[in-house]
Amino acid sequence: MKKYLLVWLLLAAGATYARQTTLSGYIQPVGQVQLTQTYDGNFWKKATELIQPAASGYFVKTFNGAATRWLWIGEDARRKIILLSPGRPLQVTLKNNALFFSGAAAKENNLISRLELESTQQLPFIKELGSDGGYARSPIDSVIRFKFPQIIQLLDSVRRVVKQARLPVAVERTVQTELTYHYANAVTGDLTYWLNRGQNREGFHLRFIDTIQAYFPVPAKEELAISPAANRYLERLFRMRLWKAFYIYQADKDRGRADSQFLRTTGISMAVLQSERQRESEMLLFSKRLKGLLPAYAWEKALNNLLYNLCMSGQVQGAAGLLQFIQKHSSDGRLVKDAEAMYAPLRKARDQYAGNLNIRIRKDYRSVSTLDSLLAPYKGKVVFIDLWGTWCPYCISDMEYEPVLKKQLEEKDIVFLYLAQDEDKDDEKWRDFIFANNLTGEHVRKNQSEIGMIWNALGVPEKEWSYPRYLVADRSGRIVVGSAARPGKGDELYRQLLQVLNE
Incomplete structure (x- = not known):
C-alpha cells in the first residue's frame, strides 16, 4: 500500500510541476522590477505587479497553469519580453537594465532576445523606410511585386532559425506565432504609414490590403489565445477590412448594388448602420455590428479585445454595455467568462474609490x-x-x-x-x-x-x-x-x- 501511495505522490508531484512555471533571479542594483502578464493573449495592466526582491536582490515567482505565457519584465522603453513554459524554470539576472538568462527556458529566451520582439522598429525593412532613397517613395506596384516577397523571405529565414533551435514543440509553436504576427504588425503599422504618408495613390489601400491578407490571414483561434502580436494584428485586420468595405461602398455609384455588396460583406445594411451611428462610438458600433468582416471565432475574440481596451482605459459605461453584448451574442463560454473577469475589477474599483476624498x-x-x-x-x-x-x-x-x-x-x-x-x-x-x-x-x-x-x-x-x-x-x-x-x-x-x- 505504501508503495502505491509513493507512486501516486510522485505522479501528483510531476503533474503539479508540469502545471507550474517558475521565474526567479537577481536584480542588481537591488530594487523593484515591474512584471506584466498576458491575459487571454493580451498584456493586461491589471496583472502588472512590482516584484520586491530580498536584500540580496533575489526573487522568485511561481505561476500556475499548463500553457506557455508571455511576460514583460522591466519598465517603459527598457522592458523586455520573455516566455515562460510549464516545467521549464527560468532564472534571470537583471543587471543595470541588461537581462541574462539561465535554466531550462534560457534557450528560447536567448533566442527571443535576439529576435527583438519588443519593437517593430528594429526590423531591417522598417529601418530602411527612414533612410534616404528608401523604398517608401517607390510605386506601390513595385512595393507589392518586389519588396513584399523580400519581406516574406526574411520572415521565412528567421523562422528557419527558430526551427533549428530545436525547442520543445509547444514552445517553438508559441515563438513562431509571435514572430509571424510581429512581422504582420510591422507591415500593417509602420510600413503602411510610411507608404501612405503624403501620398494619394489611387486604389492604394485596396491593393495593399489584399496583398497583406494574402500573406497574413486571420489568426487561428489557438494563436489568439497565446499571442499578443496576433491579437494586435486581429484589430488591424478588422480595421483594414472595415476600411475596404466602406471604400468599395462609396466608390460604387450604383446605390442598389453598393448596398447589396455592403450587406453581403458585413452582415448589416448601410441604412441600419447609419441609423445607429449616433448612439455610440463608431468603433464600438462597427465591432458589434459588422460581424461579417471576420470568422465567428475571430469576431468574438475581437469583441473581447475591445472590452480589454475599454477596461484598460477605465471606460466603465462602454465596457458594461459591451459586456452585456458579449454575454448575449458570444457562443464561446470561455470568452464570456474571460470578459466577465476583465470587467469585474473595473466595476469594483469604480465603486470602491467613488468615495475617496483624495x-x-x-x-x-x-x-x-x-x-x-x-x-x-x-x-x-x-x-x-x-x-x-x-x-x-x-x-x-x-x-x-x-x-x-x-x-x-x-x-x-x-x-x-x-x-x-x-x-x-x-x-x-x-x-x-x-x-x-x-x-x-x-x-x-x-x-x-x-x-x-x-x-x-x-x-x-x-x-x-x-x-x-x-x-x-x-x-x-x-x-x-x-x-x-x-x-x-x-x-x-x-x-x-x-x-x-x-x-
Missing part, C-alpha cells in the same frame, strides 16, 4: 478659462500639472508610476493637478476613468477648444500640442518647468519637483 473633481472646472484661474486655488503650493486625455494611451501608461511619486512627496506642499482634454460628451467617461483608476489629486476637464488657454499661455502653437505633457508651477503660480520629465523616467521627475519645492 480624489477631487473641481466644482468650478467648467468655468476655468485661464491659467491663472486654473492655479489660483493652490497659491503657496507647488503644482504638478498632468496634461492628459482618456483617449491617450501614453498618458495612461505613465500614470502607473505616479503613486510611487506621490508617496515620496506626501509630506510636501505639492498638488497633483490633472487637466484632461476630453470633449463634453465624454464627461462621464472622464469621471469613470478617474475613480476606476483611483487617480488621487485635483481634476479639471476642458474640451479641445478650451484647452488652448494652457497651450497659448505656454506659447506653444496648436500644431505642436502633444500629450502627455507635464508642467510644474511654483508657489506663486508661475510655470517654472514647461516640459517636465515623464513619471516613467524614474527619479528624474522627482528631482525636478524637489528642486522647485526647495526654492
Whole structure:
C-alpha cells in the first residue's frame, strides 16, 4: 500500500510541476522590477505587479497553469519580453537594465532576445523606410511585386532559425506565432504609414490590403489565445477590412448594388448602420455590428479585445454595455467568462474609490478659462500639472508610476493637478476613468477648444500640442518647468519637483 501511495505522490508531484512555471533571479542594483502578464493573449495592466526582491536582490515567482505565457519584465522603453513554459524554470539576472538568462527556458529566451520582439522598429525593412532613397517613395506596384516577397523571405529565414533551435514543440509553436504576427504588425503599422504618408495613390489601400491578407490571414483561434502580436494584428485586420468595405461602398455609384455588396460583406445594411451611428462610438458600433468582416471565432475574440481596451482605459459605461453584448451574442463560454473577469475589477474599483476624498473633481472646472484661474486655488503650493486625455494611451501608461511619486512627496506642499482634454460628451467617461483608476489629486476637464488657454499661455502653437505633457508651477503660480520629465523616467521627475519645492 505504501508503495502505491509513493507512486501516486510522485505522479501528483510531476503533474503539479508540469502545471507550474517558475521565474526567479537577481536584480542588481537591488530594487523593484515591474512584471506584466498576458491575459487571454493580451498584456493586461491589471496583472502588472512590482516584484520586491530580498536584500540580496533575489526573487522568485511561481505561476500556475499548463500553457506557455508571455511576460514583460522591466519598465517603459527598457522592458523586455520573455516566455515562460510549464516545467521549464527560468532564472534571470537583471543587471543595470541588461537581462541574462539561465535554466531550462534560457534557450528560447536567448533566442527571443535576439529576435527583438519588443519593437517593430528594429526590423531591417522598417529601418530602411527612414533612410534616404528608401523604398517608401517607390510605386506601390513595385512595393507589392518586389519588396513584399523580400519581406516574406526574411520572415521565412528567421523562422528557419527558430526551427533549428530545436525547442520543445509547444514552445517553438508559441515563438513562431509571435514572430509571424510581429512581422504582420510591422507591415500593417509602420510600413503602411510610411507608404501612405503624403501620398494619394489611387486604389492604394485596396491593393495593399489584399496583398497583406494574402500573406497574413486571420489568426487561428489557438494563436489568439497565446499571442499578443496576433491579437494586435486581429484589430488591424478588422480595421483594414472595415476600411475596404466602406471604400468599395462609396466608390460604387450604383446605390442598389453598393448596398447589396455592403450587406453581403458585413452582415448589416448601410441604412441600419447609419441609423445607429449616433448612439455610440463608431468603433464600438462597427465591432458589434459588422460581424461579417471576420470568422465567428475571430469576431468574438475581437469583441473581447475591445472590452480589454475599454477596461484598460477605465471606460466603465462602454465596457458594461459591451459586456452585456458579449454575454448575449458570444457562443464561446470561455470568452464570456474571460470578459466577465476583465470587467469585474473595473466595476469594483469604480465603486470602491467613488468615495475617496483624495480624489477631487473641481466644482468650478467648467468655468476655468485661464491659467491663472486654473492655479489660483493652490497659491503657496507647488503644482504638478498632468496634461492628459482618456483617449491617450501614453498618458495612461505613465500614470502607473505616479503613486510611487506621490508617496515620496506626501509630506510636501505639492498638488497633483490633472487637466484632461476630453470633449463634453465624454464627461462621464472622464469621471469613470478617474475613480476606476483611483487617480488621487485635483481634476479639471476642458474640451479641445478650451484647452488652448494652457497651450497659448505656454506659447506653444496648436500644431505642436502633444500629450502627455507635464508642467510644474511654483508657489506663486508661475510655470517654472514647461516640459517636465515623464513619471516613467524614474527619479528624474522627482528631482525636478524637489528642486522647485526647495526654492
